Amino acid sequence: MADPASAKPPPARAGRALPMPDWARFPWWVIILILAGILAATTIFTSADYTSIITLLSSGIYLTLYVTFFAYALALVVGLLAGLMRVSRNPVLNTVGTLYVEVVRGIPLLVQILYFFYVIAPALADRTPEPFDQLFRSEVNMGIIALAIGYGAYLAETYRAGIEAIPRGQMEAARSLGMSYVQAMRYVVLPQALRIILPPLGNDFVAMLKDSALLSAISVKELTLWTRQRSANTFRPLEHWTIAALLYLTMTIGLSLLVRYIERKFAIPK
């Protein structure tokens, strides 16, 4: 017999399926963006016009972030419930989950938002006693719910993919130790699935920040609507829209970096 040291299997080859040279893996795009950012910043802060525009538009940022955070938090919950329905073997739950996902994914998000705000929300408001009906008449609240329902369907599919990626043996081992289905999901399957789906969940967060611009259609005064009104009033579209685009870009890149940090923090030790 060979000596034990040489009998050990070779370490699994780390790395990617498509190898890249080291210089190409360097994040050049960050450098380019930083240079562009410095250029933009000097232009903005040396010009009184730009400085005043950015100050005015900043009020829209608050609402954009507010709407995105709450809608995303809600979508995470809606998506988890729908995703669990999709993997459920209970035919009723499974059908309800699938119906929701297929209907919502088949309708443009803008149409969903308009439908929810002009059809469903007023109907709910009319059936709700005062003063609670105001809840359904607030465009910010309804915008948050509409975004959450729309994104919940995509997140449901992400959760489902994550859960299905966990080997069946994990559920079997947990159940064999006496755990119920719910306990096995909560302690064994979901913690692993969440780590796998962190990158797509982060993508959806960034995507939702961008799609919050659609709420301008139901007069939520977030960054896009704010920009539109200002640029129309001042007849200066170039300056306003450039600043708005840069503000969106700054926010999305910031979020991307945050997501990467979270991914690393929760990685399973190897």
Next chain:
Amino acid sequence: MNSESPIIQIENVHKRFGKVHALRGVSTTVRRGEVLVLIGPSGSGKSTLLRCINGLERPESGRVIVDNIPLDNSSEHINAVRAEVGIVFQQFNLFPHLSVLQNITLAQQIIRKRTPDESKKIARALLAKVGIPEKADAYPAQLSGGQQQRVAIARALAMNPKIMLFDEPTSALDPEMIKEVLDAMLLLAREGMTMVVVSHEMGFARAAANRIVFMDEGALIEDTTPEQLFTHPREERTKQFLSKILE
């Protein structure tokens, strides 16, 4: 309770997977403290039979009764049986997101309602017993196959099972790691644990088994002692199988 009384009763169990008739009317009993080894060619139904004992597979007809609890449609019964029956899988199935210690304490805390301190103490004692006390804070991916399988044994033992099931526990291991796992199993057998083991490790069967059962095509072909089976196999199919695995 009488040590001779059956703890596992299997009565005329049938199981089909699509067109495959995996179990064709299997009946047997296992007594307390007995070590039963199941052998047979792949696809003979030995793993399916083992998985019927803790409800991972549900028989189409026939009955399985474990420690006087029938494995029927009641999830209460199934969970009660599972808490008394530990299982060790071929692929270990440790929870990769938890440390070794957490792997062993998780079910203790949520099923047995033990305190964190109590469950950790038990976990550390069991890790010492299977020979890897120093790996408590490691993660499964940092361990060798043999170490992972010993953690899996400790995880099952932490629930104080009355029965331990082993589903080809050494088949996924490199040769030099098989012994360390078999040694842990042997220790358990010596302590009087009731064990049902699907394995082709004939050394283990010789050293630890009271009974050895040869299965083929979903049926029990021969049920005897290891000496008898190795020296005087009765059935032609048993002889052919033994000649293949013992060469």
